[in-house]
Amino acid sequence: MVASSPRRSARPRIRRDYALSALIVAPSVLAVGIFVYGFIGWTLYVALSGWNSFLPDLSFVGLRNFIELFQTLRFQIDLRNTLVFTVTFLLGCLGLGLLLAVLLDQRVRGEGFFRNVYLFPMSISFIVSGTAWQWLLNPSTGVNLLLDLAGLDRLKSPWFTDPKIAIYSVVLAAVWQMSGFTMAMYLAGLRGISDELREAARVDGASEWQLYRHVILPLLNPVTLSAVIVLGHISLKIFDLVFAMTGSGPAFSTDVPGIFMFETTFRGNRFAEGAAVATVMLLMVAVVVIPYLAWSTRAEREG
Amino acid sequence: MRPRLPVGRVVMYLLLIALAAFYLLPIYVMVNNGLKSFQEVSLSRMWEPPAAFRLDSFARAYGRLAPNFRNSVLLVVPATVLTAAVGSINGYLLSKWKFTGADVVFPLLLFGMFIPYQSVLIPLVQTLQWLGRILDIRLYGTIAGLALVHIIYGIPITTLIFRNYYATVPTEVVEAARIDGAGLLGTYKDVILPLSMPGFVVVMIWQVTQVWNEFLFAVTITSNPARQPVQVALQNLAGSQIVEWNVQMAGALLTALPTLLVYIFLGRYFLRGLLAGALKG
Numbered sequence: 001m002v003a004s005s006p007r008r009s010a011r012p013r014i015r016r017d018y019a020l021s022a023l024i025v026a027p028s029v030l031a032v033g034i035f036v037y038g039f040i041g042w043t044l045y046v047a048l049s050g051w052n053s054f055l056p057d058l059s060f061v062g063l064r065n066f067i068e069l070f071q072t073l074r075f076q077i078d079l080r081n082t083l084v085f086t087v088t089f090l091l092g093c094l095g096l097g098l099l100l101a102v103l104l105d106q107r108v109r110g111e112g113f114f115r116n117v118y119l120f121p122m123s124i125s126f127i128v129s130g131t132a133w134q135w136l137l138n139p140s141t142g143v144n145l146l147l148d149l150a151g152l153d154r155l156k157s158p159w160f161t162d163p164k165i166a167i168y169s170v171v172l173a174a175v176w177q178m179s180g181f182t183m184a185m186y187l188a189g190l191r192g193i194s195d196e197l198r199e200a201a202r203v204d205g206a207s208e209w210q211l212y213r214h215v216i217l218p219l220l221n222p223v224t225l226s227a228v229i230v231l232g233h234i235s236l237k238i239f240d241l242v243f244a245m246t247g248s249g250p251a252f253s254t255d256v257p258g259i260f261m262f263e264t265t266f267r268g269n270r271f272a273e274g275a276a277v278a279t280v281m282l283l284m285v286a287v288v289v290i291p292y293l294a295w296s297t298r299a300e301r302e303g
Numbered sequence: 304m305r306p307r308l309p310v311g312r313v314v315m316y317l318l319l320i321a322l323a324a325f326y327l328l329p330i331y332v333m334v335n336n337g338l339k340s341f342q343e344v345s346l347s348r349m350w351e352p353p354a355a356f357r358l359d360s361f362a363r364a365y366g367r368l369a370p371n372f373r374n375s376v377l378l379v380v381p382a383t384v385l386t387a388a389v390g391s392i393n394g395y396l397l398s399k400w401k402f403t404g405a406d407v408v409f410p411l412l413l414f415g416m417f418i419p420y421q422s423v424l425i426p427l428v429q430t431l432q433w434l435g436r437i438l439d440i441r442l443y444g445t446i447a448g449l450a451l452v453h454i455i456y457g458i459p460i461t462t463l464i465f466r467n468y469y470a471t472v473p474t475e476v477v478e479a480a481r482i483d484g485a486g487l488l489g490t491y492k493d494v495i496l497p498l499s500m501p502g503f504v505v506v507m508i509w510q511v512t513q514v515w516n517e518f519l520f521a522v523t524i525t526s527n528p529a530r531q532p533v534q535v536a537l538q539n540l541a542g543s544q545i546v547e548w549n550v551q552m553a554g555a556l557l558t559a560l561p562t563l564l565v566y567i568f569l570g571r572y573f574l575r576g577l578l579a580g581a582l583k584g
Binding site: 038117118121123128132133188244258275 | 315316318319322323325326327328329332333346347349350389392393396397400401402403404405406408409410411412413414415417418419420421422423424425426427430455456458459462481486487488512515516517518519522523534537538541542548551552554555556558559562563565566567570573574577578
């Protein structure tokens with residue numbers, strides 16, 4: 001809107017101010033240009049090199065690191081874990097978040113209190129929650145002990161000590177931490193739906209269930225999309241929570257690319273392999289985020 | 304009005320309370336076992352309240368974590384203040400003085416807040432070592448270097464939050480100042496900055512929380528335990544086989560406390576930053 005303003009060409013001072021504006025933003029653009037785009041380029045370069053020992057070796061080896069990576073059992077397990085983690089984590093957060101938001105939207109007493117309780121885990125670190133859940137899901141105490149005390153010992157579980165279900169223990173901790181975020185987003189969405197609309201649906205004879213199913217839920221689709229993008233990209237690059245709670249787990253059952261990259265690069269000095277893992281992680285995130293960024297900037301320009 | 308059956312209301316409140324208990328479970332365990340004496344702590348009595356309140360676990364955890372707490376404070380202050388200042392200027396210029404190409408620059412900037420930081424980690428370490436050599440200051444392995452990293456990677460999100468915030472300031476206000484003869488920086492100082500307080504609160508809370516809680520950069524860049532931020536120290540404490548688990552729990556609670564307090568007292572602004580981070584400005 002400003003770029004085509006007639007005043008701009010008419011007044012040289014204004015034009016000078018636009019140049020000044022670009023000049024002041026330039027250092028930030030330069031910093032991000034180097035530290036994000038330049039570094040990504042350099043990582044890609046390392047991923048195509050033979051630098052797999054302590055001494056830097058930037059000789060070009062083509063896609064060899066990637067081919068070997070996808071043949072590595074640990075990385076195959078990591079990709080499967082990422083898929084399982086992302087799907088269950090998203091379903092957990094969306095389901096629980098929607099349930100909490102709908103409950104809180106029923107004009108409950110103490111709404112502020114409940115909302116704060118559901119949201120507070122967002123404010124603490126993954127390292128803290130990993131530390132706490134590591135003990136809570138320790139098979140000999142914590143939740144199992146609680147189930148025992150409640151007479152529900154049939155629900156007891158080996159949690160993260162069993163390779164078959166270990167990843168779901170981490171999902172449980174992650175949903176505990178992040179579901180408040182989807183609740184907050186859904187609640188904001190619900191508050192944006194006018195009472196007139198609800199009344200109109202009721203007058204038309206819709207039951208409360210039908211009202212939510214056919215009127216309110218479809219209106220929340222954009223919220224769901226945003227939540228899927230934000231939580232999805234977090235789960236694709238998850239590191240701290242798993243690192244603090246279970247590490248790689250028995251038989252790599254909770255290993256994820258983030259942990260593999262960190263260990264192989266900084267513990268094993270296999271820089272090219274680490275860079276290849278990082279590149280795969282970046283591509284996974286880019287597939288989710290770039291269409292969303294393109295869509296939201298276009299929507300902004302049009303709206 | 305929404306008439307409801309009382310039975311439905313009772314079930315609903317029971318559900319709300321049960322879910323609240325689920326969210327509070329880890330806090331209960333951390334507080335409960337942190338307050339027990341070392342003799343009383345036992346894995347098989349995790350849920351029993353302490354017979355007498357003792358602060359031994361907290362004292363021992365604090366003894367272990369205190370230097371790292373200081374490191375984290377020294378990290379958070381510059382990484383918050385400087386990034387907020389840069390974000391405010393950028394946000395103002397990218398919303399009110401859109402130079403040619405500003406619409407291209409902004410999404411490119413934004414992508415920087417979504418990338419997995421693993422994809423910049425190797426060059427980052429190399430660059431910090433190299434920069435430290437040519438500038439003759441230590442950046443790799445120090446809090447100063449880590450602060451620099453947080454400032455740079457914090458630019459996208461703080462710019463986004465401020466840009467969305469300033470979008471709510473009518474363009475007429477800026478144009479009026481322009482007609483009165485104010486330049487770009489004069490308008491910022493006299494018109495925009497006085498309106499910016501809520502924006503700064505949101506952004507600073509966001510940065511404090513992010514930087515305090517961050518782990519990957521911290522563990523990669525600082526390897527000397529004396530220079531590590533508190534999250535790395537907690538991870539070392541919790542991963543240790545010889546540290547009692549009640550001390551780990553107490554340490555976790557102490558580490559969580561600063562951001563928890565920010566959340567309790569300024570939760571409204573915390574939520575706004577959270578939602579802004581979701582691009583819904």
